[in-house]
Amino acid sequence: MSKRGPSTEQIHHPFRAPDGWDAVPVPVAKASTVLFRNTAALHQPRSGDGISYRYGLPGTPTTYTLAARIATLEHAEHCVLTPSGLSAITLTSLAFLKPGDEVLVPDNVYGQNRHITTGLLSRLGITHRFYDPLDVPAFEALLGERTRLVWLEAAGSITLEFPDLVGLLTACRAHGVLTALDNTWGAGLAFNAFEVAPAEAPGLGADISMQALTKFPSGGADVLMGAVCTRDPALHRQLVAMHEFLGHGLGQNDVEAVLRGLPTIALRFRAQDAATRELAQWMAGRPEVARVLHPALPGSPGHAHWRRVSPQAGGCLFSAVFQPRFDARRIDAFVDALQLFGIGYSWAGPMSLAVPYDLTRSRSLGLPWTKEEGGTLVRFAIGLEEVEDLHADLARAFEALRD
Incomplete structure (x- = not known):
């Protein structure tokens, strides 16, 4: 066979890795074109x-x-x-x-x-x-x-x-x-x-x-x-x-x-679940908060249904409904005061997140609480930080809500 040019040699190189390779990571196979045997x-x-x-x-x-x-x-x-x-x-x-x-x-x-x-x-x-x-x-x-x-x-x-x-x-x-x-x-x-x-x-x-x-x-x-x-x-x-x-x-x-x-999904899920429950229970006792929404909390909507299906798992999310006297501007100040919670959508990553929501335009059948029970809602996604550090960060941010 006549000598081929360098591009042709690279595209049609005859070497194929021998069988017998194995490793913990799954090999990454990239392709748009897939070659058929015949x-x-x-x-x-x-x-x-x-x-x-x-x-x-x-x-x-x-x-x-x-x-x-x-x-x-x-x-x-x-x-x-x-x-x-x-x-x-x-x-x-x-x-x-x-x-x-x-x-x-x-x-x-x-x-x-x-x-x-x-x-x-x-x-x-x-x-x-x-x-x-x-x-x-x-x-x-x-x-x-x-x-x-x-x-x-x-x-x-x-x-x-x-x-x-x-x-x-x-x-x-x-x-x-x-x-x-x-x-x-x-x-x-x-x-x-x-x-x-x-x-x-x-x-x-x-x-x-x-x-x-x-x-x-x-x-x-x-x-x-x-x-x-x-x-x-x-x-x-x-x-x-x-x-x-x-x-x-x-x-x-x-x-x-x-x-x-x-x-590591099961390990992360359990760790974030445990931290979330701890922080949700603590938030439920804060005077600034009217209600905490988390399936494992007895007062949360659907708690009895959660117990029938998933009593050992609670995820990494909870939402806090603040007292009506705190308007959206002051809730934004609370979120801005957090140092360890990023402000962004999604969840289950390593960093904890907090996002305030106005749900009045995203519900057709009303909200799960009345205006008398609470006002603005903040959803928290708990990451993998030390729970004691997140607890301290939330406590500091409540200073932004002082009358």
Whole structure:
């Protein structure tokens, strides 16, 4: 063979690493173009389970390794990865809804899911109604012939009400309605989305569980990613088909980062859970605070439902509703006075966060407290700092609220 030029030699270099290599980290396989062994392999149809090496967009060995591990975390059989938690929500709704269908959404749903429902889905001719996740009879009355999908969220976004999952899922099953659970808060660790109360209601669970891998699975506050899991092969095939239509792809370095975070997820979850409960209980005793919202606190909405499903886990979030005498300007001053809490969205990273919210425009059925009970709300996401340091930081910030 005649000597080839340097570019050709580099592109067609004959060396291949020998078999036998193994290590703790999963190797990172990057590719847009995937090479086929021969034309027969090229002509072979894509596998129905979505696992095939045809192009870099569906996935590489690194991607499919993460999908398998997330499926195990979620107690599922199948998993599809997406570029963000929001894209996982969109994928799910588009995979199972068509014009003329109706979707039911909890009133305390993640804000971007609300926007997708009222915006994109409405433009596609898909109707929606919001429901109170703590009122099963009222919810069941909403289920109709056109209801094709029910979104569940445990615990609810920002206000952290824990829904009556047993009651809601029982009603959906009786009406033959598909259910999708946003399981980001629980991360597959707080409870099993597919068997929510095995001792009380064996086999009762959601049909689909999605979560933002941005949060606990990553743990580094540096990756955007989502996952949609199911135990049903037919549902998985629908998800894979919509995944292909939408062209969802992942950067393999992001996949590597989540794979690196997974081995410590249970340790981080337990540590952040314990710190969150301690700080939430302390905040509940402060005279400036009217109410603390956290599923493990007896006075928090849905506490009894949490005890049925997830009594050993409380996540890393709690919200404090301040006394009405403190207006939004003074609450902002309190948040600004915090030194260890960053001001930013998301959670489950190493740094604690605090964000004030005005929920008057993001609820259709009212707030979980009355104006007499409290005013402005601040959501706290507890990170991995020493809990004593966070306690001292919060105590100092309360000085900003002095009359």
